[in-house]
Amino acid sequence: MHSALRPxxxxxxxxxxxxxxxxxxxxxxxxxxSSKQSHTNGNGYHHQSTQQSLSSNSSTLERAQNGxxxxxxxxxxxxxxGLINSKGKYLTSENFGCKINATGNSLRKKxxxxxxxxxxxxxxYLMSPLNYYLSTDKYGRLTxxxxxxxxxxxxxxxxxxxxxxxxRWAFKSVVYGMFLGGDDDHLHCFSKTxxxxxxxxxxxxxxxxxxxxxKKYARLDExxxxxxxxxxxxSNALITVEYCDGRYAxxxxxxxxxxxxxxxxxxxxxxxxxxxxxxxxxxxxKDSEQxxxxxxxxxxxxxxRNKVGGKDELFLLEESVDVSANQTEAGDSGIFxxxxxxxxxxxxxxxxxxxxxxLEGNGIQATGEKQMSETLFQIQSLNDGRIAFQAxxxxxxxxxxxxxxxxxSDTPSTTETFLLKFINRPIIVLKCDYGLVGYRxxxxxxxxxxxxxxxxxxxxxxxxxxxxxxxxxGLYWELSNDLSISxxxxxxxxxxxxxxxxxxxxIKAPNGQYLKGEQNGAITTCSTVNQATxxxx
Numbered sequence: 295m296h297s298a299l300r301p302x303x304x305x306x307x308x309x310x311x312x313x314x315x316x317x318x319x320x321x322x323x324x325x326x327x328s329s330k331q332s333h334t335n336g337n338g339y340h341h342q343s344t345q346q347s348l349s350s351n352s353s354t355l356e357r358a359q360n361g362x363x364x365x366x367x368x369x370x371x372x373x374x375x376g377l378i379n380s381k382g383k384y385l386t387s388e389n390f391g392c393k394i395n396a397t398g399n400s401l402r403k404k405x406x407x408x409x410x411x412x413x414x415x416x417x418x419y420l421m422s423p424l425n426y427y428l429s430t431d432k433y434g435r436l437t438x439x440x441x442x443x444x445x446x447x448x449x450x451x452x453x454x455x456x457x458x459x460x461x462r463w464a465f466k467s468v469v470y471g472m473f474l475g476g477d478d479d480h481l482h483c484f485s486k487t488x489x490x491x492x493x494x495x496x497x498x499x500x501x502x503x504x505x506x507x508x509k510k511y512a513r514l515d516e517x518x519x520x521x522x523x524x525x526x527x528x529s530n531a532l533i534t535v536e537y538c539d540g541r542y543a544x545x546x547x548x549x550x551x552x553x554x555x556x557x558x559x560x561x562x563x564x565x566x567x568x569x570x571x572x573x574x575x576x577x578x579x580k581d582s583e584q585x586x587x588x589x590x591x592x593x594x595x596x597x598x599r600n601k602v603g604g605k606d607e608l609f610l611l612e613e614s615v616d617v618s619a620n621q622t623e624a625g626d627s628g629i630f631x632x633x634x635x636x637x638x639x640x641x642x643x644x645x646x647x648x649x650x651x652x653l654e655g656n657g658i659q660a661t662g663e664k665q666m667s668e669t670l671f672q673i674q675s676l677n678d679g680r681i682a683f684q685a686x687x688x689x690x691x692x693x694x695x696x697x698x699x700x701x702x703s704d705t706p707s708t709t710e711t712f713l714l715k716f717i718n719r720p721i722i723v724l725k726c727d728y729g730l731v732g733y734r735x736x737x738x739x740x741x742x743x744x745x746x747x748x749x750x751x752x753x754x755x756x757x758x759x760x761x762x763x764x765x766x767x768g769l770y771w772e773l774s775n776d777l778s779i780s781x782x783x784x785x786x787x788x789x790x791x792x793x794x795x796x797x798x799x800x801i802k803a804p805n806g807q808y809l810k811g812e813q814n815g816a817i818t819t820c821s822t823v824n825q826a827t828x829x830x831x
Contacts, residue, residue, distance in 0.1 A: 371575035373409045376401040377463075378492040378540075381477050385491070387422035392439040394428070395479045400746040402729065406496045410443075411575035417448045417468050418572070428474075430467050434484025436474075445469050453571050454490055455584060461540055461569025462490030492540045493570060498613060498797065498830050499723045499748060502526035503533045503544075505589050506576055506608040512596060514546045517558050521594035525648055526614055528629060529718045534750070535611065541567035542579070547720055549750070554581035556597035576608035613797050615716065629717050632673075633664070634796045640670040653685045658699040674706060675792035675800075679759020681714050682706035713759050716791070722763070723748045725830040726811040734815075739765065739781040740774075742815035754786065762786035773803050777818045798828045 376398075377385040384398030384405040398405040403423055410419040420428040428438045429446040440447060448468040454460055465474040467483050475489030476482045503512040503521075511526040512519050512533060523531060534545040543551055543562050550558035551566040559566060568579040568587065579587035585598040586607035600607065615632050630651075631644040643651040645660035650669040652662030662669040671691075672684035683691040685701030690710045692703045703710045724731040725748070732745035751771070754762040763771040765781040772783035790802040800823055801809040807819035808827040820827065 371411045373411075373572065373577075374406055374496040375409065376405045376494040376496055377407060378494060379475075379477055380490060383477065384494075385481075387424055387426075387438060389424070392422075392424065392426055392437070394422070394436060394438050394481060396477050396481060397479070400729070401494055401496060402744075403727065409572065411572065412448070413575065415448075415468075416574070417450055418465075419443045419447050420449065420465070430470065430472070430474075430483035432470055434470070434472055434482045436481050436483055449474065451572055452488055454488070459490045461580070462492050463572075464488035464490055494537055495535070495542075495570070497535070497611060498725055499534045499536060500613065500719075500831070501533050501535055501611040502531055502614050504610040504612055505594070506610060507605045508589055508594060510589075510594060514548065514558075515593075518556055519544075519546065519552060519558070519596040521589040521596055525631070525644070525646070526612075526718075527631070527646060529720050531614075532718045532720075534721070534723070536562075537747070538562065538567055541569055543567055544579075547718075549721070552596070554583070554585070554598045556595055571603065573603060573608060576610055578603045578607050579609065615718065615797060632793075635670060636796075638670055639795060640672050642669050643671055653687060653701060656687075656689070656700045656702050658685065658691060658701060673793055675794075676706065676711055677790075679714055679790050679792075680711040681793070682711050714793070715755060716753065719753055719831065721750050722753050722831055723750055726828070727825070728811055728813050728815065731811075731817070731829075733781070739767075739769070741771075741779045741781065741817050743811035743817050744813070744815035751781075756786075756788055758788075760788035760790045763789055773805055773819070777805075779803070779809065779817050794828055797830055799831050800827050801829060 379385070379396045381396070383396045384401060385407060386395050386398040386404050387407070388394070388404065406423050408421040410421060412418065422428065422438050425441065426438050427440045427443040427447040428436060429440055429444070430436055431446065446469060449465040450468055452464040452466060454462045454464070466472070466488070467474075470483070472483050473485040473488050474481070474483045474491070475485040504510070505512070505521045508521060510521050511523040511531055512521045513523050513526070514530040529547045532547040536543040536545060543566055545551055546558060550560065551562045553559050553563075554565050554568075564582050568581055571578045571580060580603075581587070581598045583598075584601050586600055586603045587596065587598050587609070588600065588607050589595065590597055590599065627646055629646060633642040633644060635642060642664050645651070647660060649660045650662040650664055650666075651671060652659055652666065653668045654661070668686050670686055674682045674684065676682060685691055687701055689701040690703040690706045691699050691701050692710050693699050693712075724743075726743045729744040729746060730748035731741055731743050732747060732749040734740045734742050750766065752764040754764060756762055764786070767781075769781050770783035770786045771779055771781055771789065772787045774780050787804045789804070792800045792802065794800055803809055803819050805819060807821050808823055809829070810818055810820045810826045811829070812818070812826065
């Protein structure tokens with residue numbers, strides 16, 4: 295599965311470029327406030343400019359309401375995150391009455407907001423977990439009950455460079471020029487000076503890192519990270535983004551930390567932590583010396599360099615799953631990347647030549663393009679880590695001794711099944727609707743699923759379709775007598791993993807039942823597959 299870490303845009307892009315053309319350096323709004331090009335001021339913060347005047351944007355909204363094809367919200371990227379105020383509390387959307395406050399202690403469902411980046415004027419919208427937009431009026435009063443955004447929902451992002459608030463974001467109303475702030479139940483948008491919020495990305499930590507200008511992906515190369523892969527292939531392209539008290543660490547598949555100078559380190563230090571900024575809908579990473587992450591030279595060596603962020607300092611975080619099937623030794627030709635299609639609940643299967651499996655007659659060839667209907671395959675998970683591929687003609691794929699594959703079988707029997715192996719998951723982080731999976735505490739290795747921080751586990755292939763899962767302290771997952779999972783086994787236990795949708799899996803415990811997460815954090819087992827048995831990995 296390979297897709298950007300964001301939902302699909304609800305409205306289509308009408309501009310030829312996602313980066314608006316440069317307009318005059320200053321625009322004056324109807325209320326007398328002005329917006330300049332991106333700069334840093336004496337208070338140690340800077341902001342991205344709003345590229346079009348309010349009057350122009352208002353007319354766009356009016357035309358859209360009158361039935362014109364012009365869209366008021368031409369979003370191209372959406373980022374899911376939590377926002378933490380100066381008192382360490384998360385911006386929260388309550389389930390009843392569309393009420394908002396800043397009382398959350400951790401990142402849960404009610405604290406996950408979606409930022410829509412508006413390509414039309416370089417502004418953002420904040421959408422609550424209930425899919426309503428945060429808006430303000432001229433008195434600074436906040437509401438969060440609009441299903442369609444208007445100009446009162448538009449905010450301009452500003453970023454702090456001050457040592458005490460470094461990496462924090464401020465949200466300035468485009469219409470009224472005031473900042474979002476407050477605490478507890480007393481939130482408002484009436485501050486004349488920035489009130490800072492810490493962004494906590496609500497994404498799965500395992501990602502592929504794409505450099506926007508080079509259109510290439512990061513990968514581990516000995517003791518460096520090189521941005522030189524057209525397709526993120528294999529485990530060396532797996533990157534873990536780890537949230538660390540307002541900043542982020544970047545880790546390679548072997549668990550090493552990326553240092554701002556480009557080297558890989560065993561320990562996480564201040565030089566291995568980065569703040570993030572949102573620019574043109576993409577992310578920029580900035581080190582402790584205010585230098586932006588970029589790629590240098592023909593090899594694309596990842597390091598930090600410039601103190602001014604531009605196109606060469608923009609990144610996108612994507613997710614993918616690489617697998618092999620029935621391969622004794624999985625070389626590049628035996629590794630395939632699964633890309634899930636939401637509309638058909640099927641997969642595009644990409645080969646190392648950057649082409650997709652395609653049904654040609656009854657045969658399967660790696661010659662297709664992604665948008666073709668002949669490249670959509672269903673994957674059925676069977677017992678013991680085995681799967682069957684169903685081709686677009688409704689037939690199941692049968693491998694021949696010559697290595698060729700043909701879609702000719704009506705039912706998936708033993709000869710039509712493949713043993714699935716996850717290639718780019720030597721380590722695994724699990725997440726469910728209630729949070730991340732981690733230990734109960736520092737002295738108890740029982741697993742719970744409502745944690746705000748994660749633990750990393752190693753996946754050891756048992757070579758029979760199952761896996762051994764091991765903690766960093768060298769002990770294995772095991773099923774306890776009370777049907778909970780504890781990482782205290784001296785000997786490995788077998789767990790089977792089955793694909794579901796997108797980047798979701800279900801995990802079958804040694805007792806043949808499925809792992810289930812509960813709201814109180816408990817992980818137990820059950821006999822049926824449901825929402826509580828789906829794990830993001």
